[in-house]
Amino acid sequence: MFDAIVVGAGPAGTTTARLLAQNGFKVLLIEKENLPRAKLCAGAVSLRANSYLPKDWENAVLNTVYGGNLGFKGENYLSARCDKPVVKIVDRRSFDLYLTLKAKDEGVIVREGEAFVNFHSLRGDFTEVVTTKGVYKTKYLIGADGALSKVLRALGVKRKTFLVCEALVETRIGNMDEVFIDLGLVKWGYAWIFPHGEELVSVGIASLKREEKNLKHLLKEYIETHPLLAGKKIRSLRGWFLAPSRGELLTGEGNIFLVGEASGSVDALLGEGIYYSVWQAHLLAECLKDENPRRCYSQNLRTLKREFLFGYLTGFLAYNFQRFMFKNAKKEDLKEFFEFLRGEKTYGDLFRYGVKRFVSSLFKF
Numbered sequence: 001m002f003d004a005i006v007v008g009a010g011p012a013g014t015t016t017a018r019l020l021a022q023n024g025f026k027v028l029l030i031e032k033e034n035l036p037r038a039k040l041c042a043g044a045v046s047l048r049a050n051s052y053l054p055k056d057w058e059n060a061v062l063n064t065v066y067g068g069n070l071g072f073k074g075e076n077y078l079s080a081r082c083d084k085p086v087v088k089i090v091d092r093r094s095f096d097l098y099l100t101l102k103a104k105d106e107g108v109i110v111r112e113g114e115a116f117v118n119f120h121s122l123r124g125d126f127t128e129v130v131t132t133k134g135v136y137k138t139k140y141l142i143g144a145d146g147a148l149s150k151v152l153r154a155l156g157v158k159r160k161t162f163l164v165c166e167a168l169v170e171t172r173i174g175n176m177d178e179v180f181i182d183l184g185l186v187k188w189g190y191a192w193i194f195p196h197g198e199e200l201v202s203v204g205i206a207s208l209k210r211e212e213k214n215l216k217h218l219l220k221e222y223i224e225t226h227p228l229l230a231g232k233k234i235r236s237l238r239g240w241f242l243a244p245s246r247g248e249l250l251t252g253e254g255n256i257f258l259v260g261e262a263s264g265s266v267d268a269l270l271g272e273g274i275y276y277s278v279w280q281a282h283l284l285a286e287c288l289k290d291e292n293p294r295r296c297y298s299q300n301l302r303t304l305k306r307e308f309l310f311g312y313l314t315g316f317l318a319y320n321f322q323r324f325m326f327k328n329a330k331k332e333d334l335k336e337f338f339e340f341l342r343g344e345k346t347y348g349d350l351f352r353y354g355v356k357r358f359v360s361s362l363f364k365f
């Protein structure tokens with residue numbers, strides 16, 4: 001018998017479990033894989049996640065990013081740098097294991113290699129949770145099981161997901177403290193090159209348009225023709241799913257709550273999910289202490305939803321006018337973006353800035 005069962009040991013599940021245990025809950029965290037497990041992800045954690053992560057999370061960091069290069073089809077790049085860090089790059093195997101151990105330290109019981117199968121509502125507000133290895137009783141069931149959430153499906157909800165492809169390529173890019181973003185390759189999306197440690201880069205393509213079916217092929221072509229990547233060894237090339245939000249979030253029903261990507265906590269401009277998952281975990285954990293957790297959760301999610309809406313609107317501007325936006329982009333625009341990633345600006349600020357810049361570029365004033 002548990003106060004809460006959390007399904008999924010990603011950033012959302014481990015953070016929710018840790019915070020609930022700190023609040024005195026008896027928590028079971030179940031993860032279908034054995035840890036450490038791989039998770040397809042470029043591993044970029046924007047600095048604004050700092051306040052939602054344990055204090056020593058930087059021990060799990062591979063690279064610190066101080067600058068960025070915005071390009072068009074791998075050709076010209078507009079570059080800018082910052083004195084302060086903008087983004088940290090983590091390896092998801094060790095980062096998620098680190099977060100799980102932090103949860104364990106707070107008294108969370110962790111069962112790895114055990115998958116959630118289904119749930120049944122019982123009388124008296126309890127839920128019976130069936131896994132591949134047992135049956136448990138809990139007050140709250142929390143689905144933090146990612147883009148293809150089984151908890152979400154057990155609730156009878158279907159939703160759209162999008163394929164994102166990532167390759168690990170054996171090479172260096174400069175001092176390995178900058179990222180490269182390329183527009184012009186896909187509709188509603190971009191290609192990236194992020195440093196991963198000393199001699200490895202993560203290269204990927206994401207598109208939130210269903211027509212971009214042949215992403216793996218596009219990614220291979222991008223690697224083979226890019227001046228920094230051509231001829232380098234591709235260690236792996238795989239695809240996984242993304243469930244971004246346009247301002248809405250799925251929250252579950254009754255005493256079953258969703259958090260992280262299971263809930264749709266990924267922004268539609270960048271495909272960033274780690275920061276939003278840990279932020280949302282804090283909002284949920286706070287509400288499970290409340291006398292009306294569902295009402296509290298929906299109130300708490302208002303700011304997060306507004307961010308996703310403005311993220312989507314910024315994406316609308318950036319991706320529908322990719323050539324125009326790139327041609328008119330200036331160093332100051334990248335710096336504005338860095339401030340946003342550092343948590344000094346919101347998506348609302350970024351959208352308003354984008355509209356101003358769009359209009360001034362259009363009329364050349």
Ligand SMILES: Cc1cc2nc3c(=O)[nH]c(=O)nc-3n(C[C@H](O)[C@H](O)[C@H](O)COP(=O)(O)OP(=O)(O)OC[C@H]3O[C@@H](n4cnc5c(N)ncnc54)[C@H](O)[C@@H]3O)c2cc1C
Pocket residue numbers: 007008009010011012013030031032033037039040041042043044045114115116117144145146147149150164165166204240241242259260261262265266271272273274275277
């Ligand atoms: C290619 C790619 C690149 C990305 N790059 C970035 C990036 O650079 N920065 C960023 O912020 N975001 C990135 N994202 C998004 C980010 O990976 C996700 O948004 C984030 O991992 C969501 O965290 P989560 O905890 O909600 O879910 P997840 O990290 O997906 O964790 C869910 C966990 O649940 C487990 N699970 C699933 N089903 C079950 C079950 N039935 N029973 C038990 N356990 C189960 C899974 O094994 C997994 O461990 C990327 C995504 C993709 C696909």
